[in-house]
Amino acid sequence: MTTPDAAVARKGPAARTATGRGSGLWRASMARSSVELKSFFRNKQSLFFTLLLPVVLLLVLGSIFSGTVPGTHTDFKQTFVAGIIACGIMSVSFNGLAINIAIERDTGMIRRLASSPMPKTAYFVGKIVRVVVTGILEAVILLAVGVSLFHLPLPATTEHWVTFLWVLLLGAMACSLLAVAFSSVIPNARSAAAIVTLPFLVLQFISGVFFPYSQLPAWMQTIAAFFPLKWMTQGLRSVFLPADFAVVEPAGTWELGRTAAVLGAWCVASLLLTLLSFRWRGANVK
Amino acid sequence: MAAVVDTANPIHVRGLRKRYGNASVVQDVDLEVHPGEVFALLGPNGAGKTTTVEILEGVRRRTGGDVSVLGRDPAEDAPEWRARLGIVPQTTGAYSDLTVREVIEHFAAFYPAPLPVEQAMEMVGLRKQERKQAHQLSGGQLRRLDVAVGIVGDPDLIFLDEPTTGLDPAARLEAWELVRYFADRGKTTLLTTHYLDEVEALAQRAAVIVAGKVVEVGTVAELGGRRDTPAVVSFTRVGRMAGLTLPLLPPDALVDPSDDEVVTLHTHSPTQALAAILPWAAEAGVHELPDLRVQRPTLEDVYLKLISENQGADS
Numbered sequence A: 001m002t003t004p005d006a007a008v009a010r011k012g013p014a015a016r017t018a019t020g021r022g023s024g025l026w027r028a029s030m031a032r033s034s035v036e037l038k039s040f041f042r043n044k045q046s047l048f049f050t051l052l053l054p055v056v057l058l059l060v061l062g063s064i065f066s067g068t069v070p071g072t073h074t075d076f077k078q079t080f081v082a083g084i085i086a087c088g089i090m091s092v093s094f095n096g097l098a099i100n101i102a103i104e105r106d107t108g109m110i111r112r113l114a115s116s117p118m119p120k121t122a123y124f125v126g127k128i129v130r131v132v133v134t135g136i137l138e139a140v141i142l143l144a145v146g147v148s149l150f151h152l153p154l155p156a157t158t159e160h161w162v163t164f165l166w167v168l169l170l171g172a173m174a175c176s177l178l179a180v181a182f183s184s185v186i187p188n189a190r191s192a193a194a195i196v197t198l199p200f201l202v203l204q205f206i207s208g209v210f211f212p213y214s215q216l217p218a219w220m221q222t223i224a225a226f227f228p229l230k231w232m233t234q235g236l237r238s239v240f241l242p243a244d245f246a247v248v249e250p251a252g253t254w255e256l257g258r259t260a261a262v263l264g265a266w267c268v269a270s271l272l273l274t275l276l277s278f279r280w281r282g283a284n285v286k
Numbered sequence B: 001m002a003a004v005v006d007t008a009n010p011i012h013v014r015g016l017r018k019r020y021g022n023a024s025v026v027q028d029v030d031l032e033v034h035p036g037e038v039f040a041l042l043g044p045n046g047a048g049k050t051t052t053v054e055i056l057e058g059v060r061r062r063t064g065g066d067v068s069v070l071g072r073d074p075a076e077d078a079p080e081w082r083a084r085l086g087i088v089p090q091t092t093g094a095y096s097d098l099t100v101r102e103v104i105e106h107f108a109a110f111y112p113a114p115l116p117v118e119q120a121m122e123m124v125g126l127r128k129q130e131r132k133q134a135h136q137l138s139g140g141q142l143r144r145l146d147v148a149v150g151i152v153g154d155p156d157l158i159f160l161d162e163p164t165t166g167l168d169p170a171a172r173l174e175a176w177e178l179v180r181y182f183a184d185r186g187k188t189t190l191l192t193t194h195y196l197d198e199v200e201a202l203a204q205r206a207a208v209i210v211a212g213k214v215v216e217v218g219t220v221a222e223l224g225g226r227r228d229t230p231a232v233v234s235f236t237r238v239g240r241m242a243g244l245t246l247p248l249l250p251p252d253a254l255v256d257p258s259d260d261e262v263v264t265l266h267t268h269s270p271t272q273a274l275a276a277i278l279p280w281a282a283e284a285g286v287h288e289l290p291d292l293r294v295q296r297p298t299l300e301d302v303y304l305k306l307i308s309e310n311q312g313a314d315s
Helices: A004-009 A013-018 A021-042 A044-064 A076-106 A109-115 A120-150 A158-185 A189-206 A218-224 A228-240 A243-248 A256-277 B002-007 B049-056 B100-108 B117-123 B139-151 B169-184 B196-202 B239-243 B270-283 B299-314
Strands: B011-020 B023-033 B038-042 B064-069 B085-088 B157-161 B188-192 B205-210 B213-219 B231-236 B262-267 B293-295
Touching: A021 A044, A021 A120, A021 B100, A044 A076, A044 A120, A076 A109, A076 A120, A076 A158, A076 A189, A076 A228, A109 B085, A120 A158, A158 A189, A158 A228, A158 A256, A189 A218, A189 A228, A218 A228, A228 A256, B011 B049, B023 B049, B023 B205, B023 B213, B038 B049, B038 B196, B049 B064, B049 B157, B049 B188, B085 B139, B100 B117, B100 B139, B117 B139, B117 B169, B139 B157, B139 B169, B157 B169, B169 B188, B169 B196, B188 B196, B196 B299, B205 B299, B213 B299, B231 B270, B262 B270
Parallel strands: B038 B188, B038 B205, B085 B157, B157 B188
Antiparallel strands: B011 B023, B011 B064, B205 B213, B231 B262, B231 B293
């Protein structure tokens, strides 16, 4: 640790410019990432609502549903677990991030960061670290619960693993970017959890998480097909269900190419929305 | 050109305007804050102080006017410019789930040459609370944490927007020490406050803003014609003084004729007035003047007068 005098001595025009922008960005990103993870894991609310709620859903609903998918020997729970993993990823990325940003905007954090020389990129690096770490944790927990309690088979081939990873990664990216944009319609920190839960809940019901997608009314399927969660669950069904289950899907195939296209389009659209809506300053930034 | 000299000042503002729709919040504000001074911005709630400060901090856009802060336009929002600013906003921030030390370390990481974290904690008196999480702190302690976050970058120019609101008297004195610490090292401070004793104790110059306009700028001692306002000398006539005419007073002295019992006189030379009055009273056998008072206008008197005059003219 330096003494106050040393701090004064090393200060000056040279010291100020000696720290290049690159190293400043690295240091700021490390500081942001560390704070993101600390506050996530210390906050009981964020731990429960974003990380543990999908696990609870899996345990409770997984214990209710039983039987095999009609005409097959495949446990119905497997389709359900695939959907819950997709929800878990949406939970940590979309719900978690939108609520988190709304709180940071309402409690003065964003304002103070904007008032500091922090490179703006560092803020988003921190958010990415937050979503990646919590997303991996969420996927591992749900996978572990699914495999140990509900006979979920692990992805069978390397190809399945690859699909598993890119669907989660692209899904998390689309949901995170959407969360940043969505946070701007949340008026204050208190209402954040409620406002975020509504679209999440609706999407869960119409995207084939709790009910088989193929049995939903056609208009509901159409609406769901516009949003990322439907494609994430479908992508994960392709990983965990036998290949011949594809015939139940609306298109008769897993449509992995279309899944990538829709999720990619959501990334691009959400990024644009984020660029247009995210504010470092203004009346709503307390 | 004069402008060259002006922009050498850490804060230089000419004709600053801010409008929301049809409402003018700031109108033609001129400000000049000199290097190394503590400059106070005074005014009633809603006068436009915070808007002005936020424009200078680059967190709010202006409608018009020239603004230069440390030689830059705040709207540029340059990181190397931000590194030289210390900002303590009016609202207290919440840093839930992080400890005092973590919050300060986190913000220190953004600056090229921050103060040591220990020193920042020491300066705001939170050394004992360093392991406490922010949500366990009292309101006053949270405010101090806010101040630490603002100054940890060892700024050249500090914006303090009502920094001592909600602090107990001892904590206020600590906050004053902090302001003096930076002033002693030649740093400049722009202070917004409602406490006039704070202004007297800390600031060299002040501006009063009423309804978006600067109505007065000057040294704290001279503000509102304070130095030109006569002192008031008053005492009660007792005993044989009652029938006597007053002695010869300084030429500018004005005696209030409305009251025979209580003598009230206004003069710029209260010492000379007393030098005449005391022997006069002694002759009448009064050696201790009852209710003797010499009042000079306080900053509060001047301030309240300025505000009532200007608000009256506006409405």
